[in-house]
Amino acid sequence: MAPRILVFGTGSVGAVYAWVLSQTIPATSITTICRSNYDQASKDGFAIDSTIWGNNLKFKPVVARTVAEAAEKSDQPFDHVLVCSKALNTTPSTAELIKPAISETTAIVLIQNGIGIEDEYARVYPNNPLISTLTYLPVTQVSPAVIQHREVELLHAGTYPADAPSPSKDAAKKFVDLLTAAGATAVLHDDVQEERWAKLLVNVAWNPVCALTRCRDRAFINTNNKVLPFIKDVMMEVCSVAQAYGYDNVNEQLAHHHIGRAYRRDLPGVQPSMMADTLAGREMEVDAIIGNVVKRARAKGVAVPLLRTIYLLVNGLNASFAVGNP
Ligand SMILES: NC(=O)C1=CN([C@@H]2O[C@H](COP(=O)(O)OP(=O)(O)OC[C@H]3O[C@@H](n4cnc5c(N)ncnc54)[C@H](OP(=O)(O)O)[C@@H]3O)[C@@H](O)[C@H]2O)C=CC1
Ligand SMILES: CC(C)(CO)C(=O)C(=O)O
Numbered sequence: 001m002a003p004r005i006l007v008f009g010t011g012s013v014g015a016v017y018a019w020v021l022s023q024t025i026p027a028t029s030i031t032t033i034c035r036s037n038y039d040q041a042s043k044d045g046f047a048i049d050s051t052i053w054g055n056n057l058k059f060k061p062v063v064a065r066t067v068a069e070a071a072e073k074s075d076q077p078f079d080h081v082l083v084c085s086k087a088l089n090t091t092p093s094t095a096e097l098i099k100p101a102i103s104e105t106t107a108i109v110l111i112q113n114g115i116g117i118e119d120e121y122a123r124v125y126p127n128n129p130l131i132s133t134l135t136y137l138p139v140t141q142v143s144p145a146v147i148q149h150r151e152v153e154l155l156h157a158g159t160y161p162a163d164a165p166s167p168s169k170d171a172a173k174k175f176v177d178l179l180t181a182a183g184a185t186a187v188l189h190d191d192v193q194e195e196r197w198a199k200l201l202v203n204v205a206w207n208p209v210c211a212l213t214r215c216r217d218r219a220f221i222n223t224n225n226k227v228l229p230f231i232k233d234v235m236m237e238v239c240s241v242a243q244a245y246g247y248d249n250v251n252e253q254l255a256h257h258h259i260g261r262a263y264r265r266d267l268p269g270v271q272p273s274m275m276a277d278t279l280a281g282r283e284m285e286v287d288a289i290i291g292n293v294v295k296r297a298r299a300k301g302v303a304v305p306l307l308r309t310i311y312l313l314v315n316g317l318n319a320s321f322a323v324g325n326p
Helices: 012-021 038-044 067-073 119-124 166-181 193-213 217-221 227-244 252-263 273-280 286-300 305-323
Strands: 005-008 030-033 046-050 054-059 062-064 080-083 107-111 130-136 139-143 146-149 154-159 186-188
Touching: 005 012, 005 067, 012 030, 012 046, 012 054, 012 080, 012 107, 012 139, 012 146, 012 166, 030 067, 038 062, 062 067, 107 166, 130 166, 130 193, 154 166, 154 193, 166 186, 193 217, 193 227, 193 252, 193 273, 193 286, 193 305, 217 227, 217 252, 227 252, 227 286, 227 305, 286 305
Parallel strands: 005 030, 005 080, 030 062, 046 146, 080 107, 107 130, 154 186
Antiparallel strands: 046 054, 130 154, 139 146
């Protein structure tokens, strides 16, 4: 029988992975939880333009407003619940919100940026397979249920914790195999935390500056010849924290690799998710992406003056959305 999939948070990333899975799993076995895009998604489904997979990709999964409604609609327990909402500190937490969909064997798959995002799920579901993933997938929901994707698709996955028991390791492999069979690129790791740190170089450096300046990454580079040295200094601070935790491959060479990717992009470049949030006046993942790095730096006595500055600025920007127009 086809695996049953639930996607919680079907915005930019969630819609793309739901579509990917629909290449091997019937759309009737994929349920998407939608909020602001519910009307459009339930009426016409999703439409994706991708520079990799092609334009005008349409698909219509099952659409529900809440996890309770999704669980009621499904005649079988869900095999995989994909959490593709932003990693935010909400009340109730997202871990609590997905409860109606979690059976004894459901694998919980986090497809989110940041570091230290798994703890709440591990606390609420100590016996379920928990799969931590991150993806290189520049995507933007340009209007409700209409998504644009460009340039790259690469997901890294592994269990949380890294030394999880074999049923969790099997579930992680199964998920990676599902994506691969559907035509996506997914890599399984014994310890995916190294890849989380590696991607933080990109997200800590570019997401806040693009949000604060409202310039896409490549366009920001063109504003001043000091931009690239600054971005490198920010990345090197993240490297020093990662190395303090034993991830020595998160280093200067990797920083150069990531900087080169942005530099080679056509203008105006990509719109990081934090910039999309700012333009929409939506809460940004300030703690998951920056605050948790600053905390980890403090715990190891690593100096991160640039990260502390960026954290305060972007945290202030976040707060401004809550109070409305200044
Ligand atoms: N966009 C990108 O290019 C990339 C993003 N990422 C990461 O992927 C994750 C997802 O990002 P992204 O797809 O951009 O985010 P989006 O904001 O595009 O999508 C998140 C979706 O979650 C929905 N949602 C949040 N809370 C709830 C809730 N309680 N009930 C129902 N729906 C809910 C939102 O609904 P609503 O619209 O109503 O708020 C929205 O549709 C983040 O961790 C991000 O950092 C990783 C790689 C690239
Ligand atoms: C920078 C990017 C697009 C890389 O995939 C990303 O992770 C984000 O927008 O948060």
